[in-house]
Amino acid sequence: MRFIPTSAFGSVFDITPRILKKMGIRGIILDIDNTLARHNDPEPLKDLDKWISSMKKNGIRLVIVSNNKAPRVSPFAERIGVPFVSDGAKPLPIGYHRAARLMRLPKRMICTIGDQIFTDMLGAKLYGIKPMLVIPIEPEKSVFFRIKRLAEKPFLPKTYHIRRK
Numbered sequence: 001m002r003f004i005p006t007s008a009f010g011s012v013f014d015i016t017p018r019i020l021k022k023m024g025i026r027g028i029i030l031d032i033d034n035t036l037a038r039h040n041d042p043e044p045l046k047d048l049d050k051w052i053s054s055m056k057k058n059g060i061r062l063v064i065v066s067n068n069k070a071p072r073v074s075p076f077a078e079r080i081g082v083p084f085v086s087d088g089a090k091p092l093p094i095g096y097h098r099a100a101r102l103m104r105l106p107k108r109m110i111c112t113i114g115d116q117i118f119t120d121m122l123g124a125k126l127y128g129i130k131p132m133l134v135i136p137i138e139p140e141k142s143v144f145f146r147i148k149r150l151a152e153k154p155f156l157p158k159t160y161h162i163r164r165k
């Protein structure tokens, strides 16, 4: 099934430079909402800065692609020091394509990390990069999102990699 992610993790913190290197990944396209921060929360996850700097130290390039608007995405991206594409139109390839050009890496060296099957994972598959799913930080409250999450259920992986602390 084309939506099923290659790998699934508890959170971004379970994805390490070592795992990425083993997969031949040199660049990550990052989702924001419910992946790096709560939905529309300007505050990144605690210790996200450490995670980002360890990626950068290991030569992993990072670009944010969000379907959210620039006023949400731009200050957040600046705060964590990562370039961004807003209005990314996921699952269409356009935002991923712009991000890949910013990273100057071939598709086979790029993965995406996100929390949604029908935007992040489907988009990655359509564009041809490796999809890596994370569990959403918190459940969304809107009816629209609850329906979306229900629709994701048949496509969710059975196992998630979670690192012991």
Ligand SMILES: [Mg+2]
Pocket: 031, 032, 033, 034, 035, 114, 115, 116
């Ligand atoms: Mg998201």
